[in-house]
Amino acid sequence: MNRRRSLWGDLAVQFAAFVYMAVCVSLLWRNNLLLLGAMSAECVVVLALWHDRLDLSFFLVIGVLGTLAEALFVYSGVWRYANPSVLGVPVWFPVAFGTTGLIGGRMARTLAALWGEVRRSST
Numbered sequence: 687m688n689r690r691r692s693l694w695g696d697l698a699v700q701f702a703a704f705v706y707m708a709v710c711v712s713l714l715w716r717n718n719l720l721l722l723g724a725m726s727a728e729c730v731v732v733l734a735l736w737h738d739r740l741d742l743s744f745f746l747v748i749g750v751l752g753t754l755a756e757a758l759f760v761y762s763g764v765w766r767y768a769n770p771s772v773l774g775v776p777v778w779f780p781v782a783f784g785t786t787g788l789i790g791g792r793m794a795r796t797l798a799a800l801w802g803e804v805r806r807s808s809t
Contacts, residue, residue: 690803700793722778744791749784
């Protein structure tokens with residue numbers, strides 16, 4: 687039961703990290719440098735919390751591929767950002783996208799562990 691409680695605590699921290707990011711983007715999107723600072727600060731905190739090989743892989747792969755895809759979409763005219771700075775994408779975007787990938791990867795792993803705990807306790 688303690689393991690399950692710990693997993694719920696982990697999930698709460700992960701959800702809070704996601705909410706912080708969503709609130710920052712919603713409130714600060716007009717100021718690219720201020721939002722880059724907020725996203726970078728969160729990135730440092732979550733990488734201090736979660737930094738195994740899989741975490742770093744999620745961060746780098748999602749951050750790089752997501753940013754490249756966004757730049758391609760903007761260049762192709764699929765959509766555009768209201769406050770672009772580099773290649774049609776806001777400067778804070780790679781950090782936010784990579785951090786979202788890291789948080790999402792952590793949430794998926796925590797949920798899988800929780801489901802495993804529930805399955806074990808119900809049999």
